[in-house]
Amino acid sequence: MQCASALRTLLIVVPIALLLAASPVAAQQAYVSQFDVFTGYAFLDSPHISLFENGFQAQFGYRPKPWYSLGFDYSRSTGDLVLTPDLLPATLAQPIQGAITQLIAAHQLPAGYALAVSAHSTTQTFAIGPQLAYRHFSHLTLFIRPSLGAIHEQAVPHPADPFATSIAMELAPSGKKTDWTGFYGFGGGFDILFSKHVGIRTQADLVYDHLFNDVLKDGRMTVRFSVGPCFNFGGNIVK
Amino acid sequence: MKPAFLFLICAVAYAAPCTTAAPDCTEWVALAGGPSRSLIYRTYSLDAKNEQVTSALIVVHGQGRDADNYFRTSLAAAFLAGALDDTVVVAPRFASNDGQGCRDTLAQDEVSWSCSGDSWRSGGVATNNPKLTSYDFADAILRKLARKEIFPNLKVIVVAGHSAGGQFVTRYEMANQVHENLGVPVAYVVSNPSSYAYPDPARPAPAGTASEFLNFSDARNCTTYDNWPYGLRNRTGYAAQLTGDQLKKQLAARPVTYLLGEIDILPLGGFDRSCPAMAQGFTRLARGQAFGRYVNQRYGAHHHTVVVPLCGHNARCMFTAEPALAILFPKS
Numbered sequence: 001m002q003c004a005s006a007l008r009t010l011l012i013v014v015p016i017a018l019l020l021a022a023s024p025v026a027a028q029q030a031y032v033s034q035f036d037v038f039t040g041y042a043f044l045d046s047p048h049i050s051l052f053e054n055g056f057q058a059q060f061g062y063r064p065k066p067w068y069s070l071g072f073d074y075s076r077s078t079g080d081l082v083l084t085p086d087l088l089p090a091t092l093a094q095p096i097q098g099a100i101t102q103l104i105a106a107h108q109l110p111a112g113y114a115l116a117v118s119a120h121s122t123t124q125t126f127a128i129g130p131q132l133a134y135r136h137f138s139h140l141t142l143f144i145r146p147s148l149g150a151i152h153e154q155a156v157p158h159p160a161d162p163f164a165t166s167i168a169m170e171l172a173p174s175g176k177k178t179d180w181t182g183f184y185g186f187g188g189g190f191d192i193l194f195s196k197h198v199g200i201r202t203q204a205d206l207v208y209d210h211l212f213n214d215v216l217k218d219g220r221m222t223v224r225f226s227v228g229p230c231f232n233f234g235g236n237i238v239k
Numbered sequence: 240m241k242p243a244f245l246f247l248i249c250a251v252a253y254a255a256p257c258t259t260a261a262p263d264c265t266e267w268v269a270l271a272g273g274p275s276r277s278l279i280y281r282t283y284s285l286d287a288k289n290e291q292v293t294s295a296l297i298v299v300h301g302q303g304r305d306a307d308n309y310f311r312t313s314l315a316a317a318f319l320a321g322a323l324d325d326t327v328v329v330a331p332r333f334a335s336n337d338g339q340g341c342r343d344t345l346a347q348d349e350v351s352w353s354c355s356g357d358s359w360r361s362g363g364v365a366t367n368n369p370k371l372t373s374y375d376f377a378d379a380i381l382r383k384l385a386r387k388e389i390f391p392n393l394k395v396i397v398v399a400g401h402s403a404g405g406q407f408v409t410r411y412e413m414a415n416q417v418h419e420n421l422g423v424p425v426a427y428v429v430s431n432p433s434s435y436a437y438p439d440p441a442r443p444a445p446a447g448t449a450s451e452f453l454n455f456s457d458a459r460n461c462t463t464y465d466n467w468p469y470g471l472r473n474r475t476g477y478a479a480q481l482t483g484d485q486l487k488k489q490l491a492a493r494p495v496t497y498l499l500g501e502i503d504i505l506p507l508g509g510f511d512r513s514c515p516a517m518a519q520g521f522t523r524l525a526r527g528q529a530f531g532r533y534v535n536q537r538y539g540a541h542h543h544t545v546v547v548p549l550c551g552h553n554a555r556c557m558f559t560a561e562p563a564l565a566i567l568f569p570k571s
Contacts, residue, residue, distance in 0.1 A: 096505070108548070166502040169556065170508070
């Protein structure tokens with residue numbers, strides 16, 4: 001289910017790229033600069049935990065050859081999620097459910113009480129690696145890449161009732177929870193080139209990570225999507 | 240002239256409590272005649288005569304050894320109880336630098352308490368002074384508090400600890416050799432420890448069993464379940480100075496309150512998952528309730544168990560909760 005949702009974004013990006021690739025301006029690019037930078041709007045969509053975050057992404061690329069480059073990218077985004085017991089491992093979910101049952105029986109919680117702890121999340125991604133480009137069209141560059149990097153997330157719970165507050169204090173005693181982990185996946189996108197030096201980039205990655213593996217039972221698939229201007233500079237590397 | 244003289248008299252008679260977790264509110268306690276020493280945070284000097292103090296609260300920190308944080312929590316509790324003026328609050332720091340998991344910065348001659356095995360939690364021997372155990376440090380604090388020339392009106396001392404500090408207190412309660420000799424009543428508050436020292440091989444029986452406690456059924460696979468600090472076998476350090484019978488007698492005879500968090504049910508925050516600990520129950524709450532019932536049923540103790548509503552494994556929540564205040568600050 002999460003894959004289907006995550007792939008939805010790629011299914012939007014790829015057809016647009018193919019459509020553009022079929023445009024009549026089909027002529028090999030004669031000018032490819034040594035470097036490029038990009039910054040733009042970005043979102044991270046992690047449907048398994050119902051987390052959608054808005055933010056920005058920035059990239060720097062170095063092109064040894066017209067068909068491949070090496071780059072680094074960074075993104076920062078924020079959003080809200082709701083933590084429910086079904087996301088927790090059994091070692092946490094079972095005692096919590098047991099406590100809820102007891103407290104309902106003791107009339108300390110209302111009948112039908114369902115634990116839900118909302119949290120505000122701030123996520124940063126750091127990725128580095130190669131990228132392969134296809135430059136058959138004069139005003140369009142297609143590219144694909146493996147996505148390898150590290151992800152850092154900080155979640156600040158905002159529980160709404162005393163029981164949820166108690167559970168949140170157990171899960172995040174300091175009032176927030178942070179974690180680092182690696183991610184991997186693949187991605188791609190396209191640049192629409194307005195001139196030798198300026199274009200607009202649209203790209204997406206589908207990556208997997210398992211942040212907070214002490215309190216979340218499953219890893220998650222995340223779509224990183226971004227769009228914005230890209231700038232090419234440096235000497236022409238086309239021989 | 241007369242008002243100024245009266246003001247001076249009042250100022251001398253009333254000593255304000257020291258209420259910041261800063262060096263101004265600390266002092267060193269010399270151990271074994273010195274120069275070995277350990278640090279305490281305290282609201283009043285333990286060496287200056289103080290007639291206004293009628294009770295003392297010693298609060299032992301958790302595995303993070305954050306005595307300053309526990310001092311702040313204790314100050315908050317004392318404030319809520321209206322006890323700041325007449326209670327000396329003490330938060331000892333069991334500093335440890337064993338080069339592995341514990342890496343506290345130690346001052347000159349500061350004792351480094353053991354951090355693993357028979358650790359500071361259970362009266363273990365210091366790593367840089369084989370003649371000292373962590374319970375000797377507690378003995379020294381109690382002896383200083385009990386001096387009539389310093390605290391002539393002291394009526395009660397409460398020794399409390401949370402989490403790893405709760406482990407410290409439950410074992411210190413059964414093992415210490417100063418309780419009857421101080422001339423001041425001592426009460427113990429054991430809050431949310433991960434394990435207890437069971438006085439015999441019985442452990443909580445699995446659910447659905449006719450008896451609540453049975454000899455541990457998995458002893459063949461969990462061979463250390465009854466070793467110190469989970470049981471009384473193979474004791475080392477301070478607790479080895481007494482016989483098993485003495486420990487059982489002291490365990491039952493001394494006043495204890497098990498202060499347990501209603502929501503301390505998750506295996507987080509340093510929860511002990513070892514098989515000797517799991518033999519005592521699956522959560523800290525279950526372990527505490529079972530141990531309290533067991534010593535009362537089997538050994539005729541009169542220990543109290545108090546469950547603090549909606550508190551988990553959190554010292555500040557526990558010690559500042561209304562049900563805890565009367566236990567930590569008893570009115571003599």
